[in-house]
Every structure is written in structure tokens, then in C-alpha cells.
Amino acid sequence: MTVRLSKQARREQLLDAAVALVRSRGADGLTLVTLAEAAGVSRPIVYDHFGTRSGLLIELYRRLDERHKTAIEAAVREAAPELDDVARVIGAAYFACVSEMPELAAVSAAVKGTPETEAVQRELLDGYVELMAAALAPYSKLGADALRLRCVGVLGAAEALASRPGGEEALVALIVGGLLPRRC
Template sequence: MPTPSQRLSKQARREQLLDTAMAIVRGRSTDELTLQTLAEAAGVSRPIVYDHFGTRPGLLFALYQRLEERHRSATEQALRNAGGSPGEVAGVMSAAYFACATDMPEFTAISAALKGSREMELSQREMLDAYTALMADALRRHSDLGIEELRLRCVGVLGAAEAIAAELNSGRITASVAVAALTDLIVGGVTAR
């Protein structure tokens, strides 16, 4: 890793700052992540951090986007390798979802920290819509539901997935139980009339 005195490209510096911010969230909490604490931890001046993120919500949202992109990318990759049955597709989606929940537990904390900002909530909604569309596209060939009805069921399944992820992250259930439950919900939701 470069020393603070080494000049990084703007994109490389942003990635370094996001890595450092994620370490702060993991090691402490979202409450402890400010632009000042990030600057100190990254060994850069505050104006550099302000230049990249502008505000604390801007920083939190950049972290949220990064995690969302990784989650969506992992799901897309997993779906490319999915078998042909509804259960196999649902199982792959469920495993990818909970891998994200366990590999990126900060996702929930960062999302919660963004609540209350209208702009951020609209952007989060757009990302959720994109993920819902990905899910519906993967399940469309396995369902007799109309496009809008399938989309709505995917929204419901994602709400259930979030609740199951909370159970998983609290240690109340195992990953295999979470994957099995979500898989059953997906299959039941897209095949039921």
C-alpha cells in the first residue's frame, strides 16, 4: 500500500478511502465513521476526503453503492452457473444473498445509517429496483405469473430475505438454514398462483 506521501490517481485514492472507511465500520461502527476520522485513518488531509465524498451521507452512500455492486455482481456470476430448475436458480440466488449478508455485515448498518435522507432513500430504492429486476429476470422462465406480479413477489421475497439475514447475523440460525428457507420462499412465491 502506498504511503500517504505517495500520489495516487483520483480513482485509486477513492478506493483507498473506501477501504479505510470499511475498516472503520468493521472495527468500530458506522457512528464512528466521519470524514475527519476517515482522513486521520487514511493519513490524508480532510479536504481530500471532502473532495471525494462531500458529506458523511455521501461517504456512507458510496460505501453502500460499493457493497451493492459487489452483491449484484456476485449474484449475476452465480446465476450464470445455475442449473435449469426453479429450485436450482432459487438456491443459487439464496446462497449468493446470504454470502453477501455474512461476508458484508456492514451492509445493514450502512443502510440504517442512511435512513432519513430523501436523496439517499431514492437512490437505495433505485438499487433495490435493479436487484428486483435481476431476480425477476432469472425467475421469469420458471413462473406463469405476469411480469408485474412476479416483480412484486420478488420485492416480498427480498423483504423476507432481509429479515432472515438479521436472524443469520444474530447467530440464531445457520447459513444452511437461511439458504434453505429463502430457497423455499422463492420457489413457492414464483410458482404459486
């Protein structure tokens, strides 16, 4: 006997199955058809929830991004109220999410390339920038716009450093160094 799920519960089930598919087959192995098969539902159910593969990837990206952001927010709340500690927990949380959620990078790469997906990536990046800027603002004499720009740079560096030995320490140094006053 098949249990009928609410629309939201079914969506969550499908997204859980999508994460598992990306983890086992990579983002290229995730299609609406493979998702329907993996979730044990008919194709029309998957199409009804996501419409297109792009729609599926965007929703999956949003979900993974929200998990990542939630982990960073929790880490920042637990940090001692000192710049080095806040920078350290931001770096540690970022690197923990990268290692614990490898599917995030795969889905991020898969959503690149269309105006719709680029807009979603920009929206989510802006959310990280705001999160970081809010966490770091008490330790910075920079104006809000300058601080946000430095956070954009730090996030770009974080992505580049994610696969490098010593990357976490380098990221923390960049965060702290980016908030220090300029020397002439």
C-alpha cells in the first residue's frame, strides 16, 4: 500500500532522493526521469513539482544552500565575540559544509550557464554576503558597502581554497586581514 504524501512532504522526499542521486552519480546523473525512478514515483509527479531539470537543480541548489547557510549562522552564534573567533568559525563552518555536502559543489556547477540560474546563484551569494557582513560588522570600521565587497572577495577565495591544504587557515587570515585598517 502506497502512502499518499502531502505536496510539501512529497517535495521533500524528492529533494532527499535528488541529493542521494547527486552524491552517488554526480549532477549529470540527475534528471527528472532518474529522480522519479529513484523516488519510486511516476514521472508526472516529478514534472509537477519541478517542471524542468533546471527547475529541479535550482530547487535542490536552494535547499543545499539553505543547509549550508544555517550551519554557518549556528556557528557564528556560538562564537566568542572576538574577530579571530568569528573568522575561525566562519572558515570552519564553510569548510565543514564543503566536506560534508559535496553535492553542493556539483549542483552549483550544474546550475551555471543560464540567466535564470545565474540570477539564483547571485541571490544566494548575496545572502551569504549579508550573513558574513552582519557577523563581521562589529569588528570592522569599514562602511557597509566596502565590507560587503570584501565579503564577496572572501567568498570567492573560500571557493578557490576549499580543495587546498591549509585553505581554512588561509581563509581565516583573509577574513581578519580584510577588516584591518589600511596602512599607508
